[in-house]
Amino acid sequence: MPAEIISVGTELLLGQITDTNATFICERLAEFGVDVHFRSTVGDNQDRIVRRIRHAIEQADVIIMTGGLGPTSDDLTREAMAEACGRGMYRDPESETAIRAFFERRGYAMAEMNLKQADVPEGGSPIPNTCGTAPGVFLEHGGRLLFAVPGVPREMREMTVREVIPRLREHGRAGSHVIRSRALRVFGMGESMVARAVQDLLDTQQNPTIAPLAGQGEVVLRLTAKSPTWDEAGRLIAELEAEVRRRLGSYVFGEDDTGLPEVVVRTLAERQEMLSTAESCTGGLIGSRITDVSGSSRCYAGGVVSYSNEAKSDLLGVPPAAVDEYGAVSPEVAELMARGVRERLGTEYGLSATGIAGPDGGTAEKPVGLVFVGLASPHGVSVERHMFTQNRLDNKLRTSQAALDLLRRHLLDAGPPP
């Protein structure tokens, strides 16, 4: 029998927060071959939580609840679990000690209601919480395994990985198969172009499956394999991945968590070369994304946000006459910005972006979404023109992607560093 996830919290039913906890738990269960057939969300209402648990017990083998373990009167998961299973509650002395110690360490006064978090349905046991006060709950009931983990995402994640998954394996609930997936990240082709390139694979897919998805300024091709073992699933994915890469070539820039900034930083660090940036319409986003990558100081010198024309001339040496003649959004100015920052900071590469992010400032000749990205390198300068969307944040992100990809492709072709 499959698993069910129950998310508890009225704020979820009011749409005040998005349920990323259930996503995380589902993803981990999939990895360990635990099928999830159903997810549900109930508010902070004991009767409804009890009804949901009873119903879940009829149709699922493993029930994982998240939320409702806090100290306030709205937190009802422990009570509901006990009631649904017709059990009383006991106060676990170790949990009580741990909760008292948590407050003492921080020098806070503890309200008596915090001890409610040490309560456990009879026959069940607390699950230690290493990053917060609320212990989880583990209960075997009528052949079912019931878990309750906190709603605080960090505590939920830690407890799921460290405690829930291992107990599912111990109790033989990890599946006879695992589901493993891999995301191939593509820049420079639209979703439908990618789909056409792999159309026959899409049409005949069984295992692994393959699905193109529009990502943020890129396309993601997700390969998912189901297999008795993790390694076998990996082999199935690797075969399909090789075929996809053969077709899409260098349009595939990275995989899983490796975005364009990670690829660029890794490549530059390997080559021991330095980059600087000159940004207009992106306002610092390219630099910020590069410096999101740990270790980027080894290959990123910094740069200029030349939002105003004065900044272009004062900090980058772009002649005001060039801005007057060609306009701030032009291939000529993109080139001068890239050259300017490269020279000022003495780096191997200078990367620039200038465009009309919108929603205002567009003209018939230079509409919102028009962008030029430029790269100055030891081999010269190249500039590319792009036409993006009407949306400001979208334009900024796509422009940063286009600039980083211009550099990535250059580095692919550049041969070894001198």
Add this chain to the structure above:
Amino acid sequence: MPAEIISVGTELLLGQITDTNATFICERLAEFGVDVHFRSTVGDNQDRIVRRIRHAIEQADVIIMTGGLGPTSDDLTREAMAEACGRGMYRDPESETAIRAFFERRGYAMAEMNLKQADVPEGGSPIPNTCGTAPGVFLEHGGRLLFAVPGVPREMREMTVREVIPRLREHGRAGSHVIRSRALRVFGMGESMVARAVQDLLDTQQNPTIAPLAGQGEVVLRLTAKSPTWDEAGRLIAELEAEVRRRLGSYVFGEDDTGLPEVVVRTLAERQEMLSTAESCTGGLIGSRITDVSGSSRCYAGGVVSYSNEAKSDLLGVPPAAVDEYGAVSPEVAELMARGVRERLGTEYGLSATGIAGPDGGTAEKPVGLVFVGLASPHGVSVERHMFTQNRLDNKLRTSQAALDLLRRHLLDAGPPP
């Protein structure tokens, strides 16, 4: 009787995507006083979708499904809705025409399976889709109202607001009360400090309710009122908001969608003053967040990302000797950076940030998380020291918040521009 949301899609049960659709629908329903007691998620399996619809019909009055309306064999919502209600299907001629026209306009060949999207359970009617091919479905069945909207977020949002909510009102399902909420955004106090400041309000809350939440580099206090009318709910919130603002004073920097960048841009634009930035550890994030705000070019000149020490001296005029003597992460260098960029770009304000973002680069004396933010203004220079966390992205975000808040507080106290 309340409403239930059913999200359809195996990718949700595998944790491959997060269900933001249900969040959106819940939020809209709350605004119009439609109670949601239950949300559920099922995979692309017709039997299970049918079972869920039948169960929902027993406990809910309004059922809104999202997902499973596409053209492929995995898309089963129409079929399941018809089966659950014991109805046949018919092909709606207008939808068929609209789907054919959609492909013609784009010059794509249409696969026959796309026409399946024109199918509707008997007795029901299609809901037009103005931004995609898949029409929605509306069906009255045994006194219940059933809706199906697409899973593509943009199409789902548009159809929910334009079609679903008005039909709920027409059919008298919009509630006798509405729920209205307001987020007050706080910087400079931790969550527990905020909670202590409003503890008596937290203890006695009924309507409106009040809840502090840790946000991204800030604390959010959410006030939620339930009332027969939108205006009355607004009055209830306004009363409580006034009391909260009286207690938290200028720690409250904004509300709802108004973040620190919006507040700073609006204030500078009103004062007709200009800002420039000099960023080290934030790598361009402050500039990027400012330029996320439409119209920021009126008050933001740009700046320097002085990630390397060379950038600090070449672009900002920070003497290398000062970096040698005090270290790049020091109040002295923060001051020189702020002064330097303000002078170079001739702006009223220069804002700087230097720190150790981590995870590497910390020492006993200057640990990861140590940050200085500086502000140079017509009134002089001020520098603040902060100690943040071990996490790089978290440190970058908090540093950008601290810098923007330093400027915000200065502008609050600055009196009218000269």
